[in-house]
Amino acid sequence: MADALVLEGVTKRYGQFTAVDDFSLRLPAGEVLGFLGPNGAGKTTTLRMVMSIIYPDAGRIRVLDHPNAAEVKDRIGYLPEERGLYRKMTVADTLHYFGQLKGLHGRALRARIDESLERVGLQDWRRKRVEALSKGMSQKLQFICAVLHRPELVILDEPFSGLDPLNAGLLERLVIELRDQGATVVFSTHQMNQAERLCDRIVLINRGRRVIEGRVNEVRARFADRIVVIDGDGDLAPLARVPGVIAAQITSGHARLELADGTPPNTVLETALRHARLARFEVQRPGLQEIFVKLVGGDGAPAEAVVSGEAAHE
Amino acid sequence: MNKVFAVALREFLATVRTKAFVLSVVLLPGIMFGGLMGMEKAQQFARNERIPLRVLAVVDETGALRADLEAQVARANAERPNQPFGLEWLRPGPADVAALAARVRSGELYGYILVAREAVEGAGGFTLGRKDNQLQAGRVIEEMVREAIYAVRCRAAGLDPARVAELRSRPVPVIELDGSTGGPVTSHAVARALTPFIFMFVLFMGTFGIAQGLLTTVIEEKSSRIVEVLLSAVSPTQLMAGKILGMTAVGFLLVGVWGVVGHAGARAYQVTDMVTGYRLGLAFAYFVPGFLLMAALLAAIGSACNELKDAQGMVTPLSLITLIPMIFWFYLAEHPASLLSVALSFVPPITPFVMVLRVCGDPDTPTWQIVSTLALLWVSVLVAMWAAGKVFRVGVLMYGKPPSLVELARWVRYT
Numbered sequence: 248m249a250d251a252l253v254l255e256g257v258t259k260r261y262g263q264f265t266a267v268d269d270f271s272l273r274l275p276a277g278e279v280l281g282f283l284g285p286n287g288a289g290k291t292t293t294l295r296m297v298m299s300i301i302y303p304d305a306g307r308i309r310v311l312d313h314p315n316a317a318e319v320k321d322r323i324g325y326l327p328e329e330r331g332l333y334r335k336m337t338v339a340d341t342l343h344y345f346g347q348l349k350g351l352h353g354r355a356l357r358a359r360i361d362e363s364l365e366r367v368g369l370q371d372w373r374r375k376r377v378e379a380l381s382k383g384m385s386q387k388l389q390f391i392c393a394v395l396h397r398p399e400l401v402i403l404d405e406p407f408s409g410l411d412p413l414n415a416g417l418l419e420r421l422v423i424e425l426r427d428q429g430a431t432v433v434f435s436t437h438q439m440n441q442a443e444r445l446c447d448r449i450v451l452i453n454r455g456r457r458v459i460e461g462r463v464n465e466v467r468a469r470f471a472d473r474i475v476v477i478d479g480d481g482d483l484a485p486l487a488r489v490p491g492v493i494a495a496q497i498t499s500g501h502a503r504l505e506l507a508d509g510t511p512p513n514t515v516l517e518t519a520l521r522h523a524r525l526a527r528f529e530v531q532r533p534g535l536q537e538i539f540v541k542l543v544g545g546d547g548a549p550a551e552a553v554v555s556g557e558a559a560h561e
Numbered sequence: 562m563n564k565v566f567a568v569a570l571r572e573f574l575a576t577v578r579t580k581a582f583v584l585s586v587v588l589l590p591g592i593m594f595g596g597l598m599g600m601e602k603a604q605q606f607a608r609n610e611r612i613p614l615r616v617l618a619v620v621d622e623t624g625a626l627r628a629d630l631e632a633q634v635a636r637a638n639a640e641r642p643n644q645p646f647g648l649e650w651l652r653p654g655p656a657d658v659a660a661l662a663a664r665v666r667s668g669e670l671y672g673y674i675l676v677a678r679e680a681v682e683g684a685g686g687f688t689l690g691r692k693d694n695q696l697q698a699g700r701v702i703e704e705m706v707r708e709a710i711y712a713v714r715c716r717a718a719g720l721d722p723a724r725v726a727e728l729r730s731r732p733v734p735v736i737e738l739d740g741s742t743g744g745p746v747t748s749h750a751v752a753r754a755l756t757p758f759i760f761m762f763v764l765f766m767g768t769f770g771i772a773q774g775l776l777t778t779v780i781e782e783k784s785s786r787i788v789e790v791l792l793s794a795v796s797p798t799q800l801m802a803g804k805i806l807g808m809t810a811v812g813f814l815l816v817g818v819w820g821v822v823g824h825a826g827a828r829a830y831q832v833t834d835m836v837t838g839y840r841l842g843l844a845f846a847y848f849v850p851g852f853l854l855m856a857a858l859l860a861a862i863g864s865a866c867n868e869l870k871d872a873q874g875m876v877t878p879l880s881l882i883t884l885i886p887m888i889f890w891f892y893l894a895e896h897p898a899s900l901l902s903v904a905l906s907f908v909p910p911i912t913p914f915v916m917v918l919r920v921c922g923d924p925d926t927p928t929w930q931i932v933s934t935l936a937l938l939w940v941s942v943l944v945a946m947w948a949a950g951k952v953f954r955v956g957v958l959m960y961g962k963p964p965s966l967v968e969l970a971r972w973v974r975y976t
Binding site: 295298300301317320321323324325326327329330331332333334335336344345347348349350389392393 | 794
């Protein structure tokens with residue numbers, strides 16, 4: 248299938264500050280892409296460039312095979328991070344207005360509004376003003392505003408932030424429905440477990456640069472075979488000195504080792520067998536969370552911003 | 562284009578449905594009529610107001626005024642029994658003004674009159690000092706003293722003062738016609754004098770009041786973060802065009818309602834010769850570009866600011882310029898062909914107001930001036946729209962410190 252989104256060497260500077268630096272990405276149509284990165288990494292700037300709300304200083308963007316998203320606005324659904332609604336408008340009027348702006352009208356629009364309100368359980372609120380809605384409800388309303396016109400490409404900037412688990416779950420199901428209907432979905436998030444559940448692919452961005460990109464399985468596989476966990480009686484301390492071990496957490500009877508790329512876990516196992524009676528030897532596949540912390544936290548970026556409370560450790 | 566209309570329609574409905582709008586539609590004509598009626602009522606009230614006896618000390622160097630001045634005071638007191646004057650005669654001679662002033666300060670005297678010796682011949686007059694600056698009292702006192710002096714002069718010339726006064730009091734009625742049509746004109750002097758002002762004021766409220774709404778909604782959309790959602794569906798240019806179109810419709814509605822009310826009011830006050838179809842049409846012709854110019858400027862300012870407070874600083878120079886016709890309205894209406902009036906007609910943001918005043922003052926305002934001011938206005942509308950579009954595109958997504966005017970100019974040049 249054709250690519251829904253292509254970015255090649257995209258760069259955006261604000262004065263001295265480079266917000267996005269030589270960023271490239273290729274997203275096949277019909278897939279769900281998780282756009283990961285710490286705060287201030289350049290996610291929102293990139294998504295705004297994709298939407299042609301701002302323009303890159305260098306590089307090339309193609310959206311649904313067009314050089315400018317403005318030409319295909321009606322085929323894209325966008326939920327910005329900075330999102331608001333007209334507080335004095337009713338729920339139904341809001342949907343009607345944004346539907347019109349996306350090229351819908353008449354009976355089709357009205358039917359779509361009824362359907363969407365029902366899907367997110369807001370049908371009883373249609374005549375209420377937006378200011379009467381709770382935060383979660385307005386976020387759901389914003390979401391259905393963005394996808395009311397059944398876009399081919401859906402771009403969601405932090406769609407889950409601030410939602411309770413129930414509503415977050417509903418939104419996750421809606422994202423899956425969109426993909427099942429054939430839409431391409433891009434969403435940015437801090438929550439790795441969510442990305443792991445929902446995404447076909449991920450791209451991790453830090454300080455404006457692409458850190459890693461690929462299918463979720465591939466990314467995890469690339470970091471597989473590199474974490475070894477050992478439980479056993481005996482002296483585990485020598486394990487830290489095995490060539491190829493780059494990090495080790497060793498307590499009495501337990502060791503968690505990180506291996507350099509290309510180090511076979513067997514070398515560790517051999518040493519362990521010599522020094523201890525083993526109860527457990529496990530080669531772990533890291534979660535995205537660990538990969539994230541490792542890639543982003545390692546380069547001096549504020550790691551605590553990354554491992555925020557909402558992203559529970561797996 | 563449909564999107565522009567969708568934006569315009571929302572803007573129109575959102576504005577028209579507010580209480581503020583409904584109030585302003587009803588309130589302004591209400592205040593205007595109330596003001597006219599109130600002026601007459603206030604005059605009546607003023608006549609009936611009760612003021613305690615006001616004593617005037619008189620130093621009469623001529624020594625001939627006493628009987629006549631007392632007669633004048635009696636006549637004035639009979640006319641306004643609630644606001645009587647009294648006289649205290651002092652010995653003629655050099656007056657001790659300081660002592661008199663002290664007595665005025667203490668409240669014992671309302672004022673003092675020093676009549677010069679030469680007043681009867683006409684080589685000198687009289688000096689008047691009093692506690693306040695009330696216009697009515699000043700007029701009455703001056704008239705009393707003057708009439709008394711006339712009476713003395715009449716007798717000196719061998720005439721009967723009562724006879725002369727009677728001759729002068731017979732009315733000489735004037736019937737005014739509209740010079741250019743020969744038709745009748747209104748007799749209501751206040752309404753007549755105020756009509757040009759009302760014309761201008763309606764135009765001013767319609768333009769500045771409504772265009773200011775545009776500023777508010779742009780800032781609101783920015784601060785409530787709706788802008789980015791909107792921009793995923795429409796371009797900044799479409800958004801600005803839609804908003805201006807919607808607000809223009811609001812302006813039309815407002816000025817239309819006021820126009821109809823004003824026309825009815827003109828009939829009620831018999832000033833139809835002042836409120837002609839030609840003038841209404843011309844006012845409308847100036848309203849459209851005048852409004853669009855203001856709308857473009859305010860939309861651009863709104864897009865560059867995040868808070869109304871920031872915007873106010875940038876709007877101030879604009880409001881100061883628009884105050885000029887407000888301050889000079891009487892001069893502009895009375896001297897429509899003067900150099901200042903013609904020059905101010907060519908200052909684009911205030912052209913509509915100045916021209917409406919001038920056309921009300923002088924139906925024969927040269928056609929070339931009407932055509933050229935309208936042309937200049939439309940050219941400035943185009944320039945303003947072009948520049949505003951650029952500022953809007955950059956500004957509408959800018960958060961943080963509002964830009965200076967220099968930075969705004971840079972946006973226009975580089976985008």
